[in-house]
Amino acid sequence: DAKTTQPNSMESNEEEPVHLPCNHSTISGTDYIHWYRQLPSQGPEYVIHGLTSNVNNRMASLAIAEDRKSSTLILHRATLRDAAVYYCILRDGLSNYQLIWGAGTKLIIKP
Amino acid sequence: DAGVIQSPRHEVTEMGQEVTLRCKPISGHDYLFWYRQTMMRGLELLIYFNNNVPIDDSGMPEDRFSAKMPNASFSTLKIQPSEPRDSAVYFCASNPIEGNTEAFFGQGTRLTVV
Numbered sequence: 558d559a560k561t562t563q564p565n566s567m568e569s570n571e572e573e574p575v576h577l578p579c580n581h582s583t584i585s586g587t588d589y590i591h592w593y594r595q596l597p598s599q600g601p602e603y604v605i606h607g608l609t610s611n612v613n614n615r616m617a618s619l620a621i622a623e624d625r626k627s628s629t630l631i632l633h634r635a636t637l638r639d640a641a642v643y644y645c646i647l648r649d650g651l652s653n654y655q656l657i658w659g660a661g662t663k664l665i666i667k668p
Numbered sequence: 669d670a671g672v673i674q675s676p677r678h679e680v681t682e683m684g685q686e687v688t689l690r691c692k693p694i695s696g697h698d699y700l701f702w703y704r705q706t707m708m709r710g711l712e713l714l715i716y717f718n719n720n721v722p723i724d725d726s727g728m729p730e731d732r733f734s735a736k737m738p739n740a741s742f743s744t745l746k747i748q749p750s751e752p753r754d755s756a757v758y759f760c761a762s763n764p765i766e767g768n769t770e771a772f773f774g775q776g777t778r779l780t781v782v
Contacts, residue, residue: 593771600672600759600773601711644711655701655724656771658711 561645566663569635577630577662579645584625589648591656592619592630594641601644604630640666674760674774681781686748689777691760692741699763701771702735702745706756717743750781 562580569575581590591606605612605619607628612619618631632639644661673692681687693700701716715725720737728735732751737743747754761773 591770600761600776601771602773603770606770655713655716657713660710 560657561647561659563643563645563659563662565660566665568665568667571637571666571668572634575632575635575639575664577632577643577645577664578627579629580627581645581647582626584647585649587649590619590621590625590628591646591648592617593644593646593656594639595644595661596638596641604643606648635664635666637666637668640664672760672762672772672774674758674777676777677775678778679780681750681779683751683781684749685781686746687750687754687779687781689745689758689760689779691743691745691774693743693760693762694764694772695741696764697762697772698740698765700737700743701761701763702743703759703761704756705759705776711759714745747779750779752781755780 589606589608592604593601594604595601605614605617607619607621609621611621620629620631642661642663644658646656646658648656672694675690679687698719699716702714703711704714705711712727714727715735716723717737720740733747735745745758757776757778759773759776761771763771
């Protein structure tokens with residue numbers, strides 16, 4: 558399974574944009590890039606996913622590099638409720654639906 | 669839909685006792701996953717089902733762990749006998765079959781074996 562690399566933690570100020578990076582240099586052509594987050598004492602929650610093109614939804618934006626070896630999750634205006642661990646995961650669109658989890662990035666929001 | 673429902677939310681048991689964790693997936697979802705989360709190892713996939721059939725149980729730590737899905741709306745994860753190292757948060761998640769869509773997680777069961 559292709560692996561992802563994320564910083565252990567990041568800090569950001571409230572109401573400012575946050576850019577969470579993820580490296581996935583061994584990504585294959587059929588791998589989708591998924592982002593989940595886990596708030597304290599909660600189950601993981603889906604944020605966004607994409608294959609090649611940038612994606613936007615009500616929660617966030619996903620910017621995917623042209624070579625697909627990296628991606629960035631963008632929270633446009635962070636709030637204290639966005640403090641969580643953010644996981645970048647590659648998921649094979651052809652073989653199965655397993656999610657292989659890394660350590661994620663702990664996002665700290667400063668008021 | 670109420671989402672993925674897990675019970676109990678918390679379980680404290682003594683070493684050697686049998687523990688059964690329960691999960692009700694979202695109606696219509698054909699995939700069901702059991703995960704375990706600890707500080708040391710993070711989130712680990714234990715087993716997953718497709719249309720009630722176990723597909724991959726390679727993540728199940730040992731024979732003390734077993735999982736069943738008798739019908740599309742119910743699954744159990746059983747640990748017998750339980751050990752202190754089984755203490756963790758256990759999550760259930762479900763996926764619809766249509767394409768590469770989001771997984772929906774339950775709130776988890778926090779298991780403490782003393």
